[in-house]
Amino acid sequence: MMSTITLDRPTEQVTSKEASIAAQTVLELRNIEKSYDMKTLIIKDIDLQLKQGEFVSIIGPSGAGKSTLLRCINRMIEPSSGDIIFDGTNITQLSKSALRKQRTKIGMVFQHYNLVSRLTVFENVLHGRFGYKSTLQGILGLYTEEEKMLALSILEKLGMKDHVYKRCDQLSGGQKQRVGIARALVQQPKLLLCDEPIASLDPNSSKVIMDHLKEISQSMGITVLVNLHQVDVALKYSDRIIGLNRGSKLFDDLPKRLSQMDIRNIYGAEVDELIFE
Amino acid sequence: MTTTNFLRMKKWKMTGIIILLLAITYGSSMITDFDVMKGIKSIPGTIAWIATNLIPDAAAMENLPKVLSRLWETIILSVIASTTAAVCAFFFAIFGSKTTQINRILAFSTRLIASVFRNIPVVAWALVLVISFGHNVVTGYFALFISTFGTLVRMFMETIDEASADGVEALNATGATYFQMVFKGVLPDTMPQMLSWLFYMIETNIRSATLIGLLTGTGIGYLFDLHYKRLDYGTLGLITLSIIVVVIAIEFTSNKVRRMIL
Numbered sequence: 001m002m003s004t005i006t007l008d009r010p011t012e013q014v015t016s017k018e019a020s021i022a023a024q025t026v027l028e029l030r031n032i033e034k035s036y037d038m039k040t041l042i043i044k045d046i047d048l049q050l051k052q053g054e055f056v057s058i059i060g061p062s063g064a065g066k067s068t069l070l071r072c073i074n075r076m077i078e079p080s081s082g083d084i085i086f087d088g089t090n091i092t093q094l095s096k097s098a099l100r101k102q103r104t105k106i107g108m109v110f111q112h113y114n115l116v117s118r119l120t121v122f123e124n125v126l127h128g129r130f131g132y133k134s135t136l137q138g139i140l141g142l143y144t145e146e147e148k149m150l151a152l153s154i155l156e157k158l159g160m161k162d163h164v165y166k167r168c169d170q171l172s173g174g175q176k177q178r179v180g181i182a183r184a185l186v187q188q189p190k191l192l193l194c195d196e197p198i199a200s201l202d203p204n205s206s207k208v209i210m211d212h213l214k215e216i217s218q219s220m221g222i223t224v225l226v227n228l229h230q231v232d233v234a235l236k237y238s239d240r241i242i243g244l245n246r247g248s249k250l251f252d253d254l255p256k257r258l259s260q261m262d263i264r265n266i267y268g269a270e271v272d273e274l275i276f277e
Numbered sequence: 278m279t280t281t282n283f284l285r286m287k288k289w290k291m292t293g294i295i296i297l298l299l300a301i302t303y304g305s306s307m308i309t310d311f312d313v314m315k316g317i318k319s320i321p322g323t324i325a326w327i328a329t330n331l332i333p334d335a336a337a338m339e340n341l342p343k344v345l346s347r348l349w350e351t352i353i354l355s356v357i358a359s360t361t362a363a364v365c366a367f368f369f370a371i372f373g374s375k376t377t378q379i380n381r382i383l384a385f386s387t388r389l390i391a392s393v394f395r396n397i398p399v400v401a402w403a404l405v406l407v408i409s410f411g412h413n414v415v416t417g418y419f420a421l422f423i424s425t426f427g428t429l430v431r432m433f434m435e436t437i438d439e440a441s442a443d444g445v446e447a448l449n450a451t452g453a454t455y456f457q458m459v460f461k462g463v464l465p466d467t468m469p470q471m472l473s474w475l476f477y478m479i480e481t482n483i484r485s486a487t488l489i490g491l492l493t494g495t496g497i498g499y500l501f502d503l504h505y506k507r508l509d510y511g512t513l514g515l516i517t518l519s520i521i522v523v524v525i526a527i528e529f530t531s532n533k534v535r536r537m538i539l
């Protein structure tokens with residue numbers, strides 16, 4: 001879990017000028033790099049800013065480093081160097097317990113839903129409150145009335161009212177993903193990280209999930225960052241698209257500025273490999 | 278290399294392995310003077326002997342209460358040793374599993390300890406422990422505990438790695454504490470599998486307890502030893518039968534319980 005390459009730059013304090021930008025900038029990445037083996041860089045010098053309520057997609061070929069980059073943001077994967085400023089705090093150097101506090105404000109949604117399958121929908125959703133509780137409260141499942149009401153209202157909003165007490169292994173993929181989203185929302189996050197949320201779903205469920213995510217960014221003001229491999233979906237939903245190839249950011253602009261040429265650049269390596277093999 | 282060549286290579290390798298195994302079997306039976314044919318020929322005779330001598334007669338049935346009380350002692354010992362070992366093994370497995378380890382050094386030492394405990398046979402543990410604790414039930418308990426613990430750590434670790442990586446990741450991402458993650462993310466999905474390992478170990482330990490009882494002079498093993506020395510084959514048959522019945526009963530219960538919680 002320790003960072004393998006030490007930071008060569010001192011961590012800068014967030015100055016007042018930067019703090020004012022942070023009022024609307026929810027997340028800023030500065031020179032983020034990641035290497036698993038201290039030789040090859042999987043993520044190369046990424047700078048990125050996300051504003052409040054923005055819906056941003058990261059596209060790129062398989063192995064480009066989308067999942068790695070996303071997990072560097074909440075330090076599920078420790079970046080090798082660079083700074084992460086989230087909600088006005090530099091979280092790069094935070095201790096484990098301080099990082100845990102920050103993670104409560106960052107929800108995460110996974111391709112394989114990552115639910116505890118033998119527990120009910122309700123229990124899984126309430127897991128999102130753990131960051132706000134003591135260890136014992138969490139283990140004993142002591143939730144306040146407000147927390148339970150919050151969980152129920154979120155489930156209702158996602159159209160899962162009828163499945164609250166069902167065990168998660170009895171749900172369809174689309175329903176599971178909605179539970180995953182509910183668990184993230186119950187954290188009351190400022191940022192939602194979604195790693196290929198629709199990659200295991202059929203087109204109909206995919207649309208339901210993407211519509212919900214879009215709605216979340218628009219009406220709740222939560223910033224949503226989504227890894228996608230379908231360019232058309234990214235074009236349809238995003239306020240901004242980021243193109244990643246071999247760990248480098250090749251594109252960062254409005255969807256309408258994404259040209260055929262850009263797409264070829266972003267996916268180029270993969271297309272070449274396909275031709276050669 | 279073409280695919281046909283590759284497949285042919287694989288076939289040759291397979292043939293080679295089979296020939297090698299046959300050679301080793303033949304070679305080792307030469308060395309140890311073990312005549313395979315003679316061994317096979319003696320099977321019918323053995324069965325006939327068992328049928329005539331090991332069937333419990335009326336005299337043996339008089340020993341039934343004694344057998345049952347000793348058997349009960351053995352069952353209790355196995356259950357207590359297995360459950361306490363399982364609880365300890367759970368925590369070791371958590372620290373040793375790749376998905377839930379706290380750090381690598383702790384994980385490595387956990388796995389090493391479990392491996393040492395596991396790879397020394399239970400009989401060897403009993404022999405060593407007899408020296409320090411003497412011929413009593415405590416020796417039996419520790420011998421069973423140690424070997425069960427070693428085995429369960431490994432089984433639990435595999436169960437945790439298989440079943441819970443996804444849930445663990447999600448809970449860590451919400452900002453859950455380590456033990457929230459363990460009790461709410463790992464335990465619910467691994468519990469049934471771990472319980473069935475526990476039942477399996479209880480079965481195994483009833484069999485082992487018999488053997489350990491021989492060494493420590495306790496439980497059903499003590500009784501077995503006693504009647505064996507008296508050449509009282511009828512009672513021996515009764516003891517063996519009762520062990521078989523208990524083991525089957527436990528297997529039956531374990532299946533029932535597992536279906537109930539699944």
Ligand SMILES: Nc1ncnc2c1ncn2[C@@H]1O[C@H](COP(=O)(O)OP(=O)(O)OP(=O)(O)O)[C@@H](O)[C@H]1O
Nearest residue numbers: 036037042060061062063064065066067068069229
């Ligand atoms: N734990 C790890 N250890 C070593 N290398 C890793 C690890 N995780 C990912 N990688 C490597 O990092 C690169 C980027 O992986 P990543 O999963 O981030 O790609 P991705 O863009 O999400 O791909 P996909 O679309 O297939 O999910 C890959 O080459 C992968 O082999």
Ligand SMILES: [Mg+2]
Nearest residue numbers: 066067068196
């Ligand atoms: Mg990925």
